[in-house]
Amino acid sequence: MDPNSVQYAKSDEWVSISGDVATIGISDFAVKALTDLVFIELPKAGCQLKAGDSFGVVESVKAASDMYSPVAGEVIESNSRLVDDLGKLSDDPFGAGWLLKLRVAPGTTPAGLMSRAEYEQHWATRAH
Secondary structure: OOOOOOEEOOOOEEEEEEOOEEEEEEOHHHHHHHOOEEEEEOOOOOOEEOOOOEEEEEEEOOOEEEEEOOOOEEEEEEOOHHHHOOHHHHHOOOOOOOOEEEEEOOOOOOOOOEOHHHHHHHHHHOOO
């Protein structure tokens, strides 16, 4: 995925929607801030999420961070390869490090998401 072609939530998740499927991950900025990743917990297929719901946790040697769904829908797949190889998330957060895929709930439109430029501005103004 091209970091400039996805949309970002203020909570550091990115989303790319193709048809009714949303692919969700966490930004390269968030991955770098967390540093050495040690654990990830992702939802199982079939889990229903509302926009803003926590869907899992990523832990590093520095902190544990909840991850939030930027869109509403049903989890159709989680990236189970990350459980055994968090290096994929660290090395390629927009490719092999994707977190989950949702079937977007009918009639829902993501709100409050930002472009890459807007996200970079938002990130620059936050305390890390």
